[in-house]
Amino acid sequence: MKARTETxxxxxxxxxDLMKSIGYPSLSYHQISCKLGIKNAAVHYHFPSKESxxxxxxxxxxxxxxxxxxxxxxxxxxxKLDLFFKNYRRHLESNNKICLIGASASDYQELPESxxxxxxxxxxxxxxxxxxxxxxxxxxxxxxxxxxxxxxAAVIVSALAGGLQQARLIGNAHFDGIVNQxxxxxxx
Amino acid sequence: MKARTETxxxxxxxxxDLMKSIGYPSLSYHQISCKLGIKNAAVHYHFPSKESxxxxxxxxxxxxxxxxxxxxxxxxxxxKLDLFFKNYRRHLESNNKICLIGASASDYQELPESxxxxxxxxxxxxxxxxxxxxxxxxxxxxxxxxxxxxxxAAVIVSALAGGLQQARLIGNAHFDGIVNQxxxxxxx
DNA sequence: TTGTTTACTTACTAATAAGTAAGTAATTTT
DNA sequence: AAAATTACTTACTTATTAGTAAGTAAACAA
Numbered sequence: 001m002k003a004r005t006e007t008x009x010x011x012x013x014x015x016x017d018l019m020k021s022i023g024y025p026s027l028s029y030h031q032i033s034c035k036l037g038i039k040n041a042a043v044h045y046h047f048p049s050k051e052s053x054x055x056x057x058x059x060x061x062x063x064x065x066x067x068x069x070x071x072x073x074x075x076x077x078x079x080k081l082d083l084f085f086k087n088y089r090r091h092l093e094s095n096n097k098i099c100l101i102g103a104s105a106s107d108y109q110e111l112p113e114s115x116x117x118x119x120x121x122x123x124x125x126x127x128x129x130x131x132x133x134x135x136x137x138x139x140x141x142x143x144x145x146x147x148x149x150x151x152x153a154a155v156i157v158s159a160l161a162g163g164l165q166q167a168r169l170i171g172n173a174h175f176d177g178i179v180n181q182x183x184x185x186x187x188x
Numbered sequence: 189m190k191a192r193t194e195t196x197x198x199x200x201x202x203x204x205d206l207m208k209s210i211g212y213p214s215l216s217y218h219q220i221s222c223k224l225g226i227k228n229a230a231v232h233y234h235f236p237s238k239e240s241x242x243x244x245x246x247x248x249x250x251x252x253x254x255x256x257x258x259x260x261x262x263x264x265x266x267x268k269l270d271l272f273f274k275n276y277r278r279h280l281e282s283n284n285k286i287c288l289i290g291a292s293a294s295d296y297q298e299l300p301e302s303x304x305x306x307x308x309x310x311x312x313x314x315x316x317x318x319x320x321x322x323x324x325x326x327x328x329x330x331x332x333x334x335x336x337x338x339x340x341a342a343v344i345v346s347a348l349a350g351g352l353q354q355a356r357l358i359g360n361a362h363f364d365g366i367v368n369q370x371x372x373x374x375x376x
Numbered sequence: 377t378t379g380t381t382t383a384c385t386t387a388c389t390a391a392t393a394a395g396t397a398a399g400t401a402a403t404t405t406t
Numbered sequence: 407a408a409a410a411t412t413a414c415t416t417a418c419t420t421a422t423t424a425g426t427a428a429g430t431a432a433a434c435a436a
Binding site for chain 1: 209284289338348357365366373375
């Protein structure tokens, strides 16, 4: 017998990768079982329904991001921003994946309700983190921008998610251009 | 017998709506035939393969946008920008659809090659239109922004496409906030 | 050492998908 | 009026999907 959750963790990992590359509706238990060298029913043993797997993929990502928030809380405004951008860009390096929020949003109508709720929670968390970062950063004189922090945060999280997707069509320089422009626009 | 292309046009129209709401992989001939009151095989008569339908959906959209470019060519920078934003926002009003570029980009890995190429062509066209609009608008003193027009165009097209998607999760105000911020950031 | 739980496999079902071959009725062309 | 084309329908195939029921071998607990 394998260590307690070894296979289960691999399923979530692979499921996350698949959701980021082909989307939740196209993700199949067959693909997962083949790549892990196990049988279809073994995946169902750990995740009885596809919904249960999809939900775990999202809740795991939420927990990971909450940990990131905690770990970077001591850094300066620009350091936080750069770290986020750098982390986000990693998606491009492994087969042009997109972020889970973007994948959930574009497939939203095909997601079970529990996943829709989790995806909303995830986006609220990420956008909220940006709102605070921008608000505090501007008050401290590190950032400059006009208007409400919420609107500026909306532009940033949407441009990043959309940028990853569009980089698939016209190349990674598109995403890098977005990051450069967003940073340029925030300089005091 | 129906008028020449009546049914065929309805299939493309409905297919476009479906691609914008559930995505190309989830779109099925069964859904189309049911909604149009015809049989599965009738859809295959007009579009032998799903790929042929998907390709026509994209090429029709490209042609439409080329017509729009031509029709607005006489307008001022801000009028063009506002018209584009207003047109884009229409997606939200009919069941939170997303744009075809966003739908193609997020499902990119699941698209046949011909559709990938068409989607790229579409994005190149839209982004290129924005690059010119921004460049000319800045030279004429109507817009203000730092850096290259291409990077600013990248931010705008990605924020809009991403914003439509994310509005599904957290509401239409998210998209409106993006539009307001983008306009605010372009004011001289 | 016996019984139970864990982590699977084997073998299946029911639903849905794209796609096809053959037939039909109306329209259009010759 | 006859022939060909158009726009379908009927009836089917093959492939893939999520999901399940029953069996099994190893590990662990009593």
